[in-house]
Amino acid sequence: MQWENFIENTSTYKEIVSDIASNMLSHAYICISPDTAYAQAFAAVLSKLILCETMQKCGVCRSCHNIDAGVHADVCVFGAETPIKPEDVAEIIPSLAVKPYEGERKVYILANIDMASEEVQNKLLKSIEEPPAHVTFLLTASAENKVLSTIRSRCHALVLAPLSIQELQTYCKSKGLADAEARMVAIGSMGYIGKAQSLLENTSYISFYQTVETMFFTMNASKDILTYATLFTTKEKVQEALTILQILARDAMLVAYQTPQLIQNQHLLPKLQTLVANYQGQAWVHMQEVVYKAQQALAVNTSLSAVVDMLLFAIVEVKYKWKKL
Numbered sequence: 001m002q003w004e005n006f007i008e009n010t011s012t013y014k015e016i017v018s019d020i021a022s023n024m025l026s027h028a029y030i031c032i033s034p035d036t037a038y039a040q041a042f043a044a045v046l047s048k049l050i051l052c053e054t055m056q057k058c059g060v061c062r063s064c065h066n067i068d069a070g071v072h073a074d075v076c077v078f079g080a081e082t083p084i085k086p087e088d089v090a091e092i093i094p095s096l097a098v099k100p101y102e103g104e105r106k107v108y109i110l111a112n113i114d115m116a117s118e119e120v121q122n123k124l125l126k127s128i129e130e131p132p133a134h135v136t137f138l139l140t141a142s143a144e145n146k147v148l149s150t151i152r153s154r155c156h157a158l159v160l161a162p163l164s165i166q167e168l169q170t171y172c173k174s175k176g177l178a179d180a181e182a183r184m185v186a187i188g189s190m191g192y193i194g195k196a197q198s199l200l201e202n203t204s205y206i207s208f209y210q211t212v213e214t215m216f217f218t219m220n221a222s223k224d225i226l227t228y229a230t231l232f233t234t235k236e237k238v239q240e241a242l243t244i245l246q247i248l249a250r251d252a253m254l255v256a257y258q259t260p261q262l263i264q265n266q267h268l269l270p271k272l273q274t275l276v277a278n279y280q281g282q283a284w285v286h287m288q289e290v291v292y293k294a295q296q297a298l299a300v301n302t303s304l305s306a307v308v309d310m311l312l313f314a315i316v317e318v319k320y321k322w323k324k325l
Contacts, residue, residue: 003038003193006167007045008057012158016046020055026156028128028137030113032144033160037194039140040080040111042160046138047075047107063103073101079111089123096127096135106135113139114146121148129154162191165264175200180267184209187247187264188240208237212244213268217275220319225312232308238298242311246291252276253284283322290314 007013019025029046033039044067045057051074053061059068066072076095078088092108100106113121128137128151139155141147163171165186171193172182177200184206189196199205208231215228232238251263256276260269276284294311298304 002041002044003171004041004045006163006171006193007042010161012160013042013045013049015158016049017056020049025050025136027131027135028139028155029158030139030141030144030147030152030155031158031160032141033192034142035160035162035192035194036112036140036142037197038192039142039160040109041194042158043109043111043138043140047072047109050107050136051075051103051105053103066102074103074106075109076106077109077111079113079116080109083112083115083117084110084120084124085116086120086123089120092124093127096132100134104134108135108137110137110139112141113151114141114143118148121151125150125154163193164191168193168196172196172200181206183265183267188243190243205240208240209244212241213248216245216248216315217271219312219315222313222316225309225316229308229312232304235298235304238294238304238307238311242291242295242298245315246288246295249284249287249291253281253288256281256284278324279319280322280324283318286318286322287315290318 016025016029031039031042031046033042048064048067049055049057051063051067051072052058053063058064063072067075076092078084078092096106096108098106110116110124116124125148128139131137137155139147139151144152144157144159165183168186168189168191169179169182172185173179177185185196185199188199188205188209211228211231215224218224219228232241247264248268251265251268252272252275254260254262255269255272256279260273263269263272265272290311293314294307297307297310
């Protein structure tokens with residue numbers, strides 16, 4: 001099952017193991033993470049734990065095998081591909097009363113519940129609040145505040161923490177990347193394994209990361225802007241570039257303020273030390289502000305070209321203004 005080893009080592013997963021061991025399993029959990037793929041994988045692994053014949057996710061019983069194969073009759077998934085619709089609710093509610101086919105419990109995974117309409121969420125409310133004793137609901141959402149408060153209050157919230165850079169780097173290396181490339185993907189993923197998987201499938205990401213890295217270190221004058229402006233042709237490219245720049249600016253600030261042990265790009269430490277030696281420390285604080293403003297502009301659908309121009313000119317301006325004389 002996808003990312004199972006990572007999930008079962010988290011404190012959140014161990015919390016559910018404890019609930020089961022103490023016979024205190026809640027009737028409804030909501031897995032919350034901006035990484036929607038990870039939240040859905042987490043719910044799937046929880047379904048395996050809840051329905052395992054040994055109640056320990058043994059991996060060898062019939063229930064575990066059927067869940068791994070995606071054919072367990074008592075795991076009902078809605079909303080994974082498209083938002084849950086009223087017709088899905090019409091199917092879900094009467095099916096709750098049907099006894100489990102294979103064991104003692106049924107699990108309903110309601111994925112991306114935050115994407116469902118208010119009408120759909122309200123129709124599900126009573127069922128989530130008081131399901132039959134044999135039913136456990138596992139909801140997923142990208143953010144808690146996007147789910148109706150009435151739904152949230154009926155569920156035990158599981159806020160899924162991002163994974164560490166080291167964990168993601170290990171994952172990327174297991175997929176065949178060299179150490180340095182694995183670290184680039186891990187850093188660009190911002191702690192989200194679903195994002196890491198997406199970047200692994202993007203064959204141009206490593207070279208793009210290296211280009212943005214070169215831009216960060218070498219772009220010093222207006223004439224350099226034209227060299228890089230044409231690279232950012234889509235919103236996704238700009239978002240990726242901003243993530244990379246955000247991390248590089250933070251690393252530069254940490255080096256400037258004498259805490260290099262905290263930087264994420266440890267392989268760039270000598271280059272960062274050379275760079276920051278030429279600028280006042282405030283430069284990197286302002287550089288992070290520049291990136292943040294560009295992210296905000298992009299979020300409100302400001303013209304892509306306007307965001308790129310603003311970003312690149314602001315980077316050059318910061319370097320000019322805070323360069324040591």
